[in-house]
Amino acid sequence: KAVLDKWVKWALSKTTINPDGTYQIPSTLQWSGQPDTWNASSPSANSGLHVTVADYTNDVGVAAAYAKTLAYYGARSGDTASKSTAKALLDGMWGNYQDSLGIAVPETRSDYSRFNDSVYVPSGWSGTMPNGDAITSSSTFSSIRSFYKNDPAWSKIEAYLKGGAAPVFTYHRFWAQADIALAMGSYAELLE
Structure with missing residues (x-):
């Protein structure tokens, strides 16, 4: 509780819920300073360790895990801000990022440039x-995986490899879909 009291207050202060239900939560954290030497019998406040948010995300899997934490914290502590933020995140996902396959957000993927990397x-x-692809000293990631060229989205990657814009895909990752379901279930059990 001592850790979560401080963490939830900080996390909520770094969370944005827009009027349309879209949201931004911390993604990449940058740390400075050093933690205090650990003392299990008397943990310190780590006053020399500091964190800032380098960038934000609307990733649905991470937001679901965050909402689940807020729901459990709010249910136990009675904190209304954590309860309402958990609900806003879950409602925002459902209302803004749902499609026929699940809940997901489009992602710009510059890492597909690695398809041209040498093997x-x-x-x-x-x-x-x-x-049947030949393996030689001039092989690349994609040259030994020619089956990717049969994918209906291959043209997006091919255009990017030829200098076009990074492709945008919407991935329905199993772990994220499961975390969303668990977060919604936890919220319903704990707070409704």
């Missing part, structure tokens, strides 16, 4: 992938 193949070695 290390020892000198004098060659082979064949199970799908």
Whole structure:
């Protein structure tokens, strides 16, 4: 409770819920200073350790885990701000990021540039992938995975590899869908 009292107050101060239900929560944290030397019998406040938020996200999986934490904290402590923020996050996901497959947000993926990365193949070695692609010293990630070219979204990646804009995809990750369901269930059990 001593940790969560402080953390929830900080986390809520860094959370934005917009009138339309969209939201922004902390994503990348930057730390400065040093923690105090750990003393299990008398933990310190770590007054020399500081954190700032480098950027924010609307990632639904992380927001669901956050909402679940707020729901449990609010149910036990009675804190109305944590309860209302948990509800706003869950309602915002449901109202803004739901589609026929689940709940997810579009992501710009510049990491697909790595499809052109070389694959290390020892000198004098060659082979064949199970799908028939040749493995040589000039192989790249995508050259030995030609099956990606059969994907309906391949044109977006191909255009990016040729200098176009980074592709945008909406991934319905299992862990995020499960965390959303668990957060909604926890909120209903604890607060409704």
